[in-house]
Amino acid sequence: MKTLVVTSPVPVSPTQSQATTRDAKRAATRATSEPRLLQWFLIALAVGTMGLILVVPLFVVFSEAFSKGLELYKASIVNAEAMSAIKLTLLVAFVAVPINTVFGVAAAWAITRFQFKGKGALITLIDLPFAVSPVISGLIFVLMFGRRGIFGPFLQAHDWKIIFALPGIILATLFVTFPFVARQLIAFMESQGAEEEEAAVTLGANGFQTFWRITLPNIKWALLTGIILCNARAMGEFGAVSVVSGHVRGQTNTIPLQVEILYNEYQYTASFAVASLLTFLGLITLGIKTALEWKTARQLKEGQT
Amino acid sequence: MQISVRGVSKNFGAFRALDNVSLDIPQGQLVALLGPSGSGKTTLLRIIAGLEAPDEGRIFYGDQDVTNCSTRDRGIGFVFQHYALFGHMTIFDNIAFGLRVRKWKNEQIRPRVLELLRLIQLEGMEKRFPSQLSGGQRQRVALARALAAQPQVMLLDEPFGALDAKVRADLRRWIRSLHDEIHMTSVFVTHDQEEAFEVADFVVVMNRGKIEQMGTPDEVFARPASAFVTDFLGRVNVFHGRVQNGKAQIGELEVSVEAEHGSVEGDTFTAYIRPHEVEIDREPHGPESMQAAVSRVNRTGSTVKVALFAQDGQLPIDVELPHEREATLNLRAGDIVWVYPRQVRVFAAPTASVESSS
Amino acid sequence: MKRSHRVLPGFGLSLGITLLYLSILVLIPLSLLFWNAGGGGWEHFKSAAFSPRALASYKITFGASFVAATINLFAGMLIAWVLVRYRFPGRSFMDALVDLPFALPTAVGGIALTTAYAPNGFIGRQFAPDGIIGRHFGPEGLKLAYTPIGIVIALTFISLPFVVRTVQPVLGGLDAQLEEAASSLGANRFQTFRRVIFPYIWPALLTGWTLGFARALGEYGSVVFIAGNQPLKTEIVPLLIITRLEEYDYPGATALAVVMLTASFSLLLAINTLSRWTNRRASA
Numbered sequence: 001m002k003t004l005v006v007t008s009p010v011p012v013s014p015t016q017s018q019a020t021t022r023d024a025k026r027a028a029t030r031a032t033s034e035p036r037l038l039q040w041f042l043i044a045l046a047v048g049t050m051g052l053i054l055v056v057p058l059f060v061v062f063s064e065a066f067s068k069g070l071e072l073y074k075a076s077i078v079n080a081e082a083m084s085a086i087k088l089t090l091l092v093a094f095v096a097v098p099i100n101t102v103f104g105v106a107a108a109w110a111i112t113r114f115q116f117k118g119k120g121a122l123i124t125l126i127d128l129p130f131a132v133s134p135v136i137s138g139l140i141f142v143l144m145f146g147r148r149g150i151f152g153p154f155l156q157a158h159d160w161k162i163i164f165a166l167p168g169i170i171l172a173t174l175f176v177t178f179p180f181v182a183r184q185l186i187a188f189m190e191s192q193g194a195e196e197e198e199a200a201v202t203l204g205a206n207g208f209q210t211f212w213r214i215t216l217p218n219i220k221w222a223l224l225t226g227i228i229l230c231n232a233r234a235m236g237e238f239g240a241v242s243v244v245s246g247h248v249r250g251q252t253n254t255i256p257l258q259v260e261i262l263y264n265e266y267q268y269t270a271s272f273a274v275a276s277l278l279t280f281l282g283l284i285t286l287g288i289k290t291a292l293e294w295k296t297a298r299q300l301k302e303g304q305t
Numbered sequence: 306m307q308i309s310v311r312g313v314s315k316n317f318g319a320f321r322a323l324d325n326v327s328l329d330i331p332q333g334q335l336v337a338l339l340g341p342s343g344s345g346k347t348t349l350l351r352i353i354a355g356l357e358a359p360d361e362g363r364i365f366y367g368d369q370d371v372t373n374c375s376t377r378d379r380g381i382g383f384v385f386q387h388y389a390l391f392g393h394m395t396i397f398d399n400i401a402f403g404l405r406v407r408k409w410k411n412e413q414i415r416p417r418v419l420e421l422l423r424l425i426q427l428e429g430m431e432k433r434f435p436s437q438l439s440g441g442q443r444q445r446v447a448l449a450r451a452l453a454a455q456p457q458v459m460l461l462d463e464p465f466g467a468l469d470a471k472v473r474a475d476l477r478r479w480i481r482s483l484h485d486e487i488h489m490t491s492v493f494v495t496h497d498q499e500e501a502f503e504v505a506d507f508v509v510v511m512n513r514g515k516i517e518q519m520g521t522p523d524e525v526f527a528r529p530a531s532a533f534v535t536d537f538l539g540r541v542n543v544f545h546g547r548v549q550n551g552k553a554q555i556g557e558l559e560v561s562v563e564a565e566h567g568s569v570e571g572d573t574f575t576a577y578i579r580p581h582e583v584e585i586d587r588e589p590h591g592p593e594s595m596q597a598a599v600s601r602v603n604r605t606g607s608t609v610k611v612a613l614f615a616q617d618g619q620l621p622i623d624v625e626l627p628h629e630r631e632a633t634l635n636l637r638a639g640d641i642v643w644v645y646p647r648q649v650r651v652f653a654a655p656t657a658s659v660e661s662s663s
Numbered sequence: 664m665k666r667s668h669r670v671l672p673g674f675g676l677s678l679g680i681t682l683l684y685l686s687i688l689v690l691i692p693l694s695l696l697f698w699n700a701g702g703g704g705w706e707h708f709k710s711a712a713f714s715p716r717a718l719a720s721y722k723i724t725f726g727a728s729f730v731a732a733t734i735n736l737f738a739g740m741l742i743a744w745v746l747v748r749y750r751f752p753g754r755s756f757m758d759a760l761v762d763l764p765f766a767l768p769t770a771v772g773g774i775a776l777t778t779a780y781a782p783n784g785f786i787g788r789q790f791a792p793d794g795i796i797g798r799h800f801g802p803e804g805l806k807l808a809y810t811p812i813g814i815v816i817a818l819t820f821i822s823l824p825f826v827v828r829t830v831q832p833v834l835g836g837l838d839a840q841l842e843e844a845a846s847s848l849g850a851n852r853f854q855t856f857r858r859v860i861f862p863y864i865w866p867a868l869l870t871g872w873t874l875g876f877a878r879a880l881g882e883y884g885s886v887v888f889i890a891g892n893q894p895l896k897t898e899i900v901p902l903l904i905i906t907r908l909e910e911y912d913y914p915g916a917t918a919l920a921v922v923m924l925t926a927s928f929s930l931l932l933a934i935n936t937l938s939r940w941t942n943r944r945a946s947a
């Protein structure tokens with residue numbers, strides 16, 4: 001029992017006074033918590049489950065990427081094909097993220113600051129990409145702009161290429177990533193309310209001044225969270241992009257597609273080396289997101305007092 | 306500037322928040338919109354401010370119809386219930402906001418803000434953020450921010466609602482003296498009748514989207530125009546009955562019904578007796594008095610509160626007596642005494658439901 | 664909208680941008696998809712959407728998604744409980760890590776899981792005929808990757824966060840007084856959980872399950888590597904759609920997509936209903 005006391009998890013429970021004996025404390029916490037041994041068992045079980053499901057892939061990525069030494073790792077990334085994939089991915093994110101940021105701000109403003117008919121349907125529509133398979137997200141653009149698609153003959157006549165080219169990749173990425181900024185902002189602005197903006201208007205501010213001086217400073221952390229999540233997905237999207245890209249090496253391969261090609265060619269180390277870039281991106285995204293969520297939670301709390 | 310409200314109605318879905326309301330707010334007066342929650346007082350204030358659009362009716366500032374004029378062009382100062390201070394700005398920037406968006410020059414802004422800080426007694430606090438202030442301080446900043454651009458009209462939504470009792474009382478006095486200094490047409494919303502009576506020149510009592518009564522605090526308290534107003538203004542004993550022989554029967558008590566309240570023979574009525582308008586004696590005083598048993602005597606306040614039961618415990622009555630008077634009676638629980646009201650207000654029922662007040 | 668004016672500016676502009684963008688990007692392409700599917704006639708649609716190979720792929724996709732979502736019902740409940748109720752070193756790190764499947768590109772998760780669970784991988788090896796676990800499964804051992812089990816593993820990975828993230832806030836918002844009341848009325852800890860806590864978080868659990876199931880149905884990246892992709896055995900619907908596309912069989916791909924979209928829309932509807940229920944329950 002003694003060892004348990006030192007390292008024991010502190011149950012989230014009220015009544016604890018130093019004067020009471022340990023037994024009394026235990027009796028009091030029994031109403032809202034479990035015996036310590038059971039707590040430890042559950043914690044161990046949860047950590048084990050997460051380890052098996054989540055940590056294993058992380059561990060594999062890095063151990064495989066560096067299994068043949070740092071030289072090969074560097075060579076796997078610094079080569080023409082990989083570099084062109086990195087450039088393409090950056091370009092796609094550079095176009096898609098700003099567009100979806102503008103959309104997200106507009107949608108959140110309309111939805112959280114006004115009452116109108118069909119608002120519920122609009123919110124559902126914004127959630128749609130989360131329910132639609134990425135493969136289908138790519139497919140709809142192939143059906144429109146592909147060689148045998150609706151606009152296929154028209155595009156071919158003008159020698160324009162959308163599918164198996166950059167525009168198609170950007171379209172598919174826009175589709176799968178448009179909800180991120182909007183959702184983040186809708187949730188935050190809804191809980192924050194419109195009082196500060198109303199106050200600005202009573203003080204004589206016009207629309208632009210209200211948005212620039214009041215709304216934007218207030219939503220900046222939530223907006224940033226949305227942007228980095230949108231960016232992570234834009235750079236990591238595989239299914240939708242795979243359908244529209246055509247996998248032309250050095251031209252229409254994004255980083256995730258490059259990972260796939262290398263893996264299917266049994267170049268495991270190179271594949272995992274490139275994959276490790278995306279893994280770093282994912283981990284950094286998680287870190288920033290956690291920090292930003294902490295900030296927004298504090299901001300909402302301050303707003304309430 | 307005088308504010309005129311002409312036939313304003315407002316619905317929220319099926320809920321009728323305002324029902325054909327008309328009202329004149331005289332130049333330079335401090336007016337309270339008083340009523341229970343859901344009475345439409347905040348909606349009326351927000352319509353006057355232009356934060357809501359009325360479904361019907363017009364709003365005039367002086368002679369000017371401002372119904373279609375946006376909030377920012379009305380030249381008002383609005384103080385929000387939860388202050389709505391800009392959390393990412395310092396106190397200085399909050400107060401300066403209205404001046405900056407109106408393109409004042411920096412060298413004009415600074416003295417104006419410092420002057421306001423002196424006015425609200427927060428000199429030296431200009432670099433703080435709203436989250437570092439107490440509730441009362443935030444309220445004063447919200448007020449200074451609204452005053453900064455010298456609005457012609459001040460509108461305040463439950464200005465003392467979120468404060469604790471001590472700060473409330475201080476701020477009430479302060480706002481009253483501030484108004485006496487600048488004499489701006491001001492309207493504030495409150496559900497607290499004591500607050501309305503203490504601060505306002507005029508009180509507008511609202512219920513269910515309509516105005517029940519308006520007048521000076523003295524008028525409204527002395528001559529409540531309806532059962533609702535009587536009931537809403539402070540503790541009161543309520544009795545129900547039927548009019549017989551032109552008289553309302555309350556227990557053994559007979560009260561003649563005044564014609565102005567429109568009670569007809571056989572109608573049900575509701576009678577109100579304020580606790581401080583009842584006398585207690587050991588001797589009967591004719592048909593104007595009835596017998597009652599003392600159940601509890603509480604001597605802890607500025608008056609003595611006596612709880613009694615008349616009619617064999619059927620009819621509870623609360624009475625407030627001055628300490629000196631009670632000392633001569635020396636009441637004890639169980640004593641049988643005579644009570645006689647100095648004033649009874651009788652209204653034709655039904656009075657509908659009213660938020661309990663006593 | 665017959666308001667004479669609105670207080671805050673920008674309604675027309677912001678709603679206009681939103682609707683225009685969604686029309687171009689979502690509404691027009693999706694309606695064209697359904698229009699396309701109707702174009703070839705019912706017989707054609709039926710033969711493409713309900714061929715034996717398609718039926719087999721529905722079975723494996725829906726079956727594996729169901730199993731994965733259900734595994735996560737328990738795993739997610741456990742993780743949410745531990746994260747909300749207990750304080751222990753590394754808790755916030757663990758909390759942040761829950762979102763890894765959202766942040767890690769699916770292709771990366773796919774190749775990593777395949778490498779770990781393949782017969783020569785460091786977990787798959789334990790399930791080989793001579794491995795410590797595999798030897799109990801007869802001469803073949805237990806094959807994980809390239810079987811339906813592999814698909815379930817990948818889908819469990821990508822759908823883990825949903826139950827955790829829906830249950831966490833509800834559990835955190837549970838008033839401690841409810842449990843104290845139950846205890847004061849004589850309930851033991853298990854009874855309190857079963858009769859007070861569980862009914863309270865049940866709608867959130869169900870919402871999380873549905874979200875995870877919906878996500879798993881459409882998943883492609885993490886599954887293709889570990890599935891083995893044998894037609895009729897380990898071929899998921901999204902892969903079959905891609906195969907049809909590569910054969911330039913647009914009507915075939917469209918038919919499959921329509922079936923999957925119908926399932927997705929039904930689930931989306933269910934999720935909306937469920938989350939309204941959750942919110943009502945949480946605010947009651």
